[in-house]
């Protein structure tokens with residue numbers, strides 16, 4: 001059996017609420033193999049972002065196990081978890097998390113530099129393909145929301161991750177640009193061998209990925225007809 005890039009087993013997560021803990025994930029299991037592409041849908045508040053945060057080790061599960069590249073995230077120190085994430089996961093979250101004091105080039109290179117895999121030629125290609133050429137010296141605050149989103153995508157891909165965790169990466173883009181960015185994400189993921197776990201509201205976009213998952217009442221329905 002090949003080793004999964006990401007393996008969630010019976011994962012549970014609760015958040016504190018006014019009347020006690022509120023369950024968000026109630027036993028979620030998911031195996032993502034190398035190079036697979038998966039779409040994650042579900043109503044607002046169903047726990048999609050929570051699942052991605054747990055998968056990337058940005059938060060910890062209450063129960064069950066989360067393994068990234070075979071390593072149980074619960075057994076790692078914060079520093080070791082951050083290192084593992086930097087080396088293997090590319091994150092595209094809704095807040096973008098661009099560094100305000102760094103220009104576009106430096107933001108794109110950041111994660112790749114930190115994980116010792118900086119490839120300037122790949123950066124240039126990603127910047128070009130994502131329609132950011134000419135904006136290299138701009139700072140995040142000088143970019144539109146859609147441009148910032150594309151910088152975040154370039155940064156995630158530049159580090160050649162084993163898995164890309166993307167939370168509505170086309171959410172701020174108009175339909176045509178969103179389609180083009182998904183084309184590119186799928187193409188570049190295939191080229192670099194990265195798996196893709198992508199949250200989307202769009203069943204149309206979800207249908208273009210290899211597997212469709214839906215979160216509902218804390219559980220995952222897998223392999224729905226698209």
Ligand code: ADP
Pocket residue numbers: 015016024042043044045046047048049050051
């Ligand atoms: P989705 O991404 O599917 O919209 P989320 O994972 O963001 O859902 O949130 C799932 C549920 O957990 C929501 O009810 C949300 O209000 C709650 N939640 C998310 N993060 C926190 C937090 N840090 N503290 C308390 N409740 C949270």
Ligand code: MG
Pocket residue numbers: 048049050167
């Ligand atoms: Mg969300």
